[in-house]
Amino acid sequence: MNVDLGNTIETTPGLTDETLDRLDDRVAAAHDRIVAGMEADEFGYAALTLPETTDPEAIRAVMDQFDRPAAVLTVGIGGSALGAAAISNALESDVDAHFLDNVDPDAVDALLADLPLAETVVNVVSKSGTTAETLANFLVVREAMAEAGVDWTERTIVTTGEEGNLRSLADEHGLPALDVPDGVPGRFSALSTVGLVVPALQGHDIEAVLAGGRDGMDALAGSLYESPAYAYGAATYALAERGALTNAVMPYAESLETFAEWFAQLWAESLGKDGLGQTPARALGATDQHSQLQLYRAGPPDKIVSLIRPTERADTTIPETDLDGLAYLGGSSLADLLDAEFAATEASLAAADVPNIRVEIERVDERSLGELLYGMEAACVLYGELASISTFTQPAVEWGKKAARGLLGGGDFPEADAVADKRELRIEQS
Numbered sequence: 001m002n003v004d005l006g007n008t009i010e011t012t013p014g015l016t017d018e019t020l021d022r023l024d025d026r027v028a029a030a031h032d033r034i035v036a037g038m039e040a041d042e043f044g045y046a047a048l049t050l051p052e053t054t055d056p057e058a059i060r061a062v063m064d065q066f067d068r069p070a071a072v073l074t075v076g077i078g079g080s081a082l083g084a085a086a087i088s089n090a091l092e093s094d095v096d097a098h099f100l101d102n103v104d105p106d107a108v109d110a111l112l113a114d115l116p117l118a119e120t121v122v123n124v125v126s127k128s129g130t131t132a133e134t135l136a137n138f139l140v141v142r143e144a145m146a147e148a149g150v151d152w153t154e155r156t157i158v159t160t161g162e163e164g165n166l167r168s169l170a171d172e173h174g175l176p177a178l179d180v181p182d183g184v185p186g187r188f189s190a191l192s193t194v195g196l197v198v199p200a201l202q203g204h205d206i207e208a209v210l211a212g213g214r215d216g217m218d219a220l221a222g223s224l225y226e227s228p229a230y231a232y233g234a235a236t237y238a239l240a241e242r243g244a245l246t247n248a249v250m251p252y253a254e255s256l257e258t259f260a261e262w263f264a265q266l267w268a269e270s271l272g273k274d275g276l277g278q279t280p281a282r283a284l285g286a287t288d289q290h291s292q293l294q295l296y297r298a299g300p301p302d303k304i305v306s307l308i309r310p311t312e313r314a315d316t317t318i319p320e321t322d323l324d325g326l327a328y329l330g331g332s333s334l335a336d337l338l339d340a341e342f343a344a345t346e347a348s349l350a351a352a353d354v355p356n357i358r359v360e361i362e363r364v365d366e367r368s369l370g371e372l373l374y375g376m377e378a379a380c381v382l383y384g385e386l387a388s389i390s391t392f393t394q395p396a397v398e399w400g401k402k403a404a405r406g407l408l409g410g411g412d413f414p415e416a417d418a419v420a421d422k423r424e425l426r427i428e429q430s
């Protein structure tokens, strides 16, 4: 992972080489703190040692209990789905991967109706084992399998914490089960059992993903000028301090679209605390040049744009044409066009004084994905250190969970009463 900060200094008043140098002193101190947390296996920091602590053999031992499936259905939400989806959706496989990470009945029914349940492995993932959406979806999937005459206990893997509903279910039915690593918040668990079961079942090289993570670990250093991950974390923090409270993440590769979703949870749930944080906005290059760019260039000056691309990619030639005004495209290639769009967008943002950071990986493969995921996790941890944010918790999500549970009779929660107190101001279509 390479990071170019050139268009942050030039575009942001008050962010000079000198301020970056001063910030680098704080990066050195933050790095020491991070390394200490990693060495002590501290909650949260333990995520940054996963490339070394995750045992791919343990994952393979569970995979080997299944014939190569036609499809993998992951039932999990947030960090229990997005890491696996970011890796799986970036790579090709003849084993389909589906993610049930919402409880929309239309979508759930449509997916289950299409899935070859007898050739599907169900991968149920929940660190807490208590997440309503995941457990509800699993009960629905289990019933659908039973109705299809499929023995769900023969086709289900569980990945969960030491205790909880899923752990008891796995023990009761003797299901193959993997542990969610201790001390690792869900959104930081892509390089663990949580993120690697699906890629392993799809035949991907999970050892290479972990090797990419180790490349990221080796690249951590006490200076942002030596560590691309810290350069990204320090620059996004410094820009947030100067008003860039939205981070539009714009990969120029369709295969990285789900990576942007994964990044959104990491950045939002880790840094959104105490009135601080930077709002991740998911975009896709070149597509969103034709939808969002107007705002990025000419809207409120409160954004940074993260432009992400692989430097090597497959290619398709654009046929020669004599159509008026199109000759310049003929004989060129889609990759050339996409790279021209990337460079042009980068320059157009700089010309409008919109800070933007270039993030490059070699190609979209297992190793580069491992490095990119690790790099962004380390960047997030560093940002949290610089901003004195408690990066590894997410207390604000509990209110809504209690309210929903109370509304469904799952307990007595004052939050549920507050739902009933909603002030009505309805404007109805006459």
Ligand SMILES: O=P(O)(O)OC[C@H]1O[C@](O)(CO)[C@@H](O)[C@@H]1O
Binding pocket: 077, 078, 079, 080, 125, 126, 127, 128, 129, 130, 131, 134, 185, 186, 187, 269, 394, 397
């Ligand atoms: O893995 P679990 O415990 O089901 O949680 C799923 C997701 O829900 C959250 O707790 C937020 O509600 C995330 O932090 C987590 O990734």
